[in-house]
Amino acid sequence: MADGASRRGTNGIVAAHRYCKGVRVGPVGLDARPSQEGRDPTEFVWIGLCEPPSETLRDLQRRFDLHPLAVEDALKAHQLPKIDIYGGQLFIVLRTAAVEGDRISYGETALFIGPRHLVSVRHGSARAHETLRAQLESTPELLARGVAHILHAILDFVVDGYLPIIEAMGEEVSGMEQRALDNFLEPHEVRRIFTMRRELARFQRMMGPMSEVCAQLARLDMPCISPGMTPYFSDVLDHVRRVEMMAGALRDTLSSVFEISSLLEQQRQGAITRQLAAWAAILAVPTAIAGIYGMNFRNMPELQSDYGYFVVIGVIASSCLLLYMKFRRSGWLM
Numbered sequence: 001m002a003d004g005a006s007r008r009g010t011n012g013i014v015a016a017h018r019y020c021k022g023v024r025v026g027p028v029g030l031d032a033r034p035s036q037e038g039r040d041p042t043e044f045v046w047i048g049l050c051e052p053p054s055e056t057l058r059d060l061q062r063r064f065d066l067h068p069l070a071v072e073d074a075l076k077a078h079q080l081p082k083i084d085i086y087g088g089q090l091f092i093v094l095r096t097a098a099v100e101g102d103r104i105s106y107g108e109t110a111l112f113i114g115p116r117h118l119v120s121v122r123h124g125s126a127r128a129h130e131t132l133r134a135q136l137e138s139t140p141e142l143l144a145r146g147v148a149h150i151l152h153a154i155l156d157f158v159v160d161g162y163l164p165i166i167e168a169m170g171e172e173v174s175g176m177e178q179r180a181l182d183n184f185l186e187p188h189e190v191r192r193i194f195t196m197r198r199e200l201a202r203f204q205r206m207m208g209p210m211s212e213v214c215a216q217l218a219r220l221d222m223p224c225i226s227p228g229m230t231p232y233f234s235d236v237l238d239h240v241r242r243v244e245m246m247a248g249a250l251r252d253t254l255s256s257v258f259e260i261s262s263l264l265e266q267q268r269q270g271a272i273t274r275q276l277a278a279w280a281a282i283l284a285v286p287t288a289i290a291g292i293y294g295m296n297f298r299n300m301p302e303l304q305s306d307y308g309y310f311v312v313i314g315v316i317a318s319s320c321l322l323l324y325m326k327f328r329r330s331g332w333l334m
Contacts, residue, residue, distance in 0.1 A: 012052025015133060018045050022140030030059040042144045045117045048129055052121060064117050067091065074110040077123035081209035083216050088223045089114045092151070092213065094158045095206050096125040099165055102192070104199050106206065109158060111151065113224050118147040120154065132157050148225050152232045155214070159236055162243045165203075166250065169196060173253050180261040184268075190261075193254050200251045207244040214240050275334075278327040285319040 017024045020043040028045055049056065054075055061071050070091035073079050084091040089112065096107040107125030111118065120129065136143050136153055143149060173196070176189060185193075214237035216222070218230055289312060293300070302308040327333045 011056045012049045013056065014048045014050050014128070015130070016045070016047040018043065019143060022142065022144030024137055030056065030063060042146065043116065044147055046133075046147075046150060047117070047119045048133070049119065049121045050125075050128070051123055057121070060112070060119055064112065064114060064119065065089070066112050066119075070110075070112065074112070074121045077108045077110075079108065079110075081206070081213045083213055083222075085223060090222060090224055094155065094213070095210060096122075096127065096158050097162055097165055097203065097206070098125075098127070099168060102195060104165060104203055109154065111154065113147055113151055115224055116147070118150050127157070127161060129154070129157070145226075145229075148229045151217075151225070152229060152236065155217075155233070156236050156239075159210070159214075159239050159243070162207075163239075166243055166246045169200070169250055170246070172196070173250055173257065177253065177257050177260075180257050184265055185257075185261045190258070193258050197251055197254050200247050200254070204244065204247050204251070207240065207247065211237065211240045211244060274332040278323075278332040282320050282323045282327070285323065286316045289316055 011030075013030075016028050016030075018026055018028050020040050022042065028047070047060070057066075057071050057075060060066060061068065067084075067086035067089070070084060070086060073084075073091070073093065079093045081095050082093050092111040092113065094109045094111070096109060097104055098107070099105075105124070108123045109125060110121040110123075112121075122129070132153060136150065176185070176193065179185060179189070214233060217225065218233040218237050221227075293302075293312065302312075305311070324333065
């Protein structure tokens with residue numbers, strides 16, 4: 001369980017603070033939304049939730065005028081990455097990923113973004129936001145930019161978690177590729193190849209919508225997002241596309257590893273088959289001659305010859321030696 005999840009209250013709240021000029025000024029409760037009159041333009045509220053009960057989100061819905069459809073999506077936690085615009089607010093769903101054993105597990109982070117508030121709702125994510133929050137609080141001049149800067153930081157935080165997964169899988173694939181060239185792949189390695197291909201295909205299906213979310217933030221006019229944030233979201237978009245391309249390349253490499261292993265196995269089996277066929281052809285000569293003279297017919301003139309045995313042995317040896325040299329020259333015998 002993530003650190004933040006272990007410290008959350010029964011209402012699912014991990015952290016809830018008000019900020020002004022990039023500095024934390026104090027905690028807030030579910031019913032503490034500041035007045036709109038006379039408020040500092042840099043003031044906002046950031047509330048972090050981890051697997052909250054429905055009552056908590058219903059309270060936040062009333063306090064921050066959250067759209068009911070967005071609240072339902074945040075509670076279900078089975079959404080693909082997306083952006084929904086509800087009036088002057090944004091609802092964004094991001095997917096987190098982490099390696100568990102030999103598979104990739106997925107979590108979900110839903111973000112409710114308004115002009116003066118950001119509510120993050122995590123489900124199944126192994127990486128808490130405490131470290132990210134501390135990093136942002138250490139740079140008040142950046143945090144003073146408001147909720148758009150926090151959105152970029154969370155998005156970048158989620159996307160940064162993808163690269164270690166692909167790099168770890170890439171190292172494993174490189175090892176498989178070398179083993180496929182040196183030896184036969186074991187059955188468990190072949191099963192692993194298909195498992196990784198399936199996991200990468202699922203990962204790519206998730207990366208497509210994530211790329212679309214980043215592209216919309218970078219290219220479209222969005223509520224609560226200032227034009228000055230465009231380069232930041234464009235940078236995250238580049239990271240997403242890079243990971244997406246790496247995942248596609250890994251899938252292609254896995255297919256190549258399996259094909260190479262199959263071709264090499266067929267080649268080795270073919271070499272063994274040729275060797276067996278060559279030795280069978282060589283042994284067929286003495287077998288055929290011995291079979292002829294083993295029929296025990298009475299009228300076989302060669303049986304009466306004083307040199308018949310030596311002649312037959314010489315014919316057998318010469319024929320076998322000739323066949324051996326031909327097969328050796330053609331590469332069937334090493």
